[in-house]
Amino acid sequence: MMTSEVPLVVENRDDGPHVAELRGMLREREASASLFVPLVVGGEVIGFLRLDALDRPASFTPAEIELAQTIASQAAVAVQNAGLFEQTAIRTRELEMLFEAAQETAITLELDEVVRRVAAQMNAALNTDACAVFLWPGAGLPLEARADLHARPGVTPYPVGSLHSLADLPLRERALTARELIILRLDDDTLPPGERAGLVARQAATRMLVPLVVNDVAIGLAEVEARDPNHYFRTETVRLARTLASQAAIAVENARLQTETRRAALVETTQSNAILDSVADAVIVADAEGRVVVCNSAVERVLSLSAERVLHQPASSLAGLYGAGQARWAEAIRNWRESAGRFQPGEFLEERVAL
Numbered sequence: 001m002m003t004s005e006v007p008l009v010v011e012n013r014d015d016g017p018h019v020a021e022l023r024g025m026l027r028e029r030e031a032s033a034s035l036f037v038p039l040v041v042g043g044e045v046i047g048f049l050r051l052d053a054l055d056r057p058a059s060f061t062p063a064e065i066e067l068a069q070t071i072a073s074q075a076a077v078a079v080q081n082a083g084l085f086e087q088t089a090i091r092t093r094e095l096e097m098l099f100e101a102a103q104e105t106a107i108t109l110e111l112d113e114v115v116r117r118v119a120a121q122m123n124a125a126l127n128t129d130a131c132a133v134f135l136w137p138g139a140g141l142p143l144e145a146r147a148d149l150h151a152r153p154g155v156t157p158y159p160v161g162s163l164h165s166l167a168d169l170p171l172r173e174r175a176l177t178a179r180e181l182i183i184l185r186l187d188d189d190t191l192p193p194g195e196r197a198g199l200v201a202r203q204a205a206t207r208m209l210v211p212l213v214v215n216d217v218a219i220g221l222a223e224v225e226a227r228d229p230n231h232y233f234r235t236e237t238v239r240l241a242r243t244l245a246s247q248a249a250i251a252v253e254n255a256r257l258q259t260e261t262r263r264a265a266l267v268e269t270t271q272s273n274a275i276l277d278s279v280a281d282a283v284i285v286a287d288a289e290g291r292v293v294v295c296n297s298a299v300e301r302v303l304s305l306s307a308e309r310v311l312h313q314p315a316s317s318l319a320g321l322y323g324a325g326q327a328r329w330a331e332a333i334r335n336w337r338e339s340a341g342r343f344q345p346g347e348f349l350e351e352r353v354a355l
Contacts, residue, residue, distance in 0.1 A: 005038050007065050009033060032059075036168070037050075037051070037065075039072055039076035040072075095191070111146075112146065116257075121244065122224055125240060132145060132148075132157075133252075134221045136176055137185060142163040150225075170192050186229070205229040206232070207224070210241050219253055277296050279298065282298045283298065284299060291313065
């Protein structure tokens with residue numbers, strides 16, 4: 001029937017090849033006969049309609065079979081439309097959650113806050129009981145826990161900054177190295193001991209390991225868990241998890257780069273300030289707008305002005321301190337700033353001023 005798209009009538013008294021596999025179904029319903037009509041849309045069978053004759057000895061007439069086919073044709077279209085509507089609704093909800101997640105993670109570039117928001121968004125979107133996010137420096141190195149959100153009493157969260165070796169966690173290692181989403185279940189007899197112990201400790205019946213990947217490189221792992229043994233990650237949930245993880249990976253990587261850049265800038269500034277403070281002469285550095293952005297400690301001694309009064313002020317505002325030669329000095333600074341391309345690197349203006 002499913003391949004021929006032709007209705008099938010089976011009677012309880014038949015001894016045909018179909019009755020052996022369907023006799024139990026007929027007896028269960030106490031039916032004298034059953035009519036099976038395929039639901040066909042666009043040449044594809046999407047299901048079937050079953051009609052049972054219960055209180056009459058006769059089988060189905062040709063007119064009844066034709067009527068059943070007409071009803072089945074209309075039902076097939078209705079079922080397909082309902083399925084398409086459900087898929088559209090699911091996809092719309094997914095897009096809404098992705099948009100919300102993007103907004104949440106774009107608000108800040110603070111790494112700890114971004115990771116926490118990623119865990120919260122994935123936990124809510126995937127309807128799970130817990131979500132932990134780990135960062136991974138690379139092969140041979142342990143995972144670092146950066147966020148763990150759950151609502152289960154008696155479960156100790158992963159401490160932020162704690163390191164977790166992959167030696168006894170082969171599935172986590174595979175998820176990272178192969179950039180593969182993996183689903184674990186406590187009732188799986190083949191589960192590695194380390195992975196099973198982790199599920200037991202977290203009171204989880206199932207866990208989904210989702211790698212965070214940027215430019216084909218895994219930078220971390222999201223671990224979402226459900227406590228209910230009847231919870232199964234459906235196809236649309238897995239698809240949403242992958243998309244959320246891709247989006248989250250970019251946000252985490254941007255925040256990580258921002259943190260590293262800020263740290264490097266702080267180190268460079270500290271070193272530059274140390275060098276400038278070792279110079280006996282007063283040094284003032286102005287930006288492209290002519291405002292003072294750096295001054296060393298000698299400025300306070302030479303100009304008798306505090307650093308607070310000098311920083312962020314127009315360099316030209318200090319010209320009055322330099323006596324008769326200040327006009328030429330101020331003009332040179334303005335020309336250098338406005339027409340930097342006309343001057344050679346290292347060019348300087350020497351001017352003796354009286355304070």
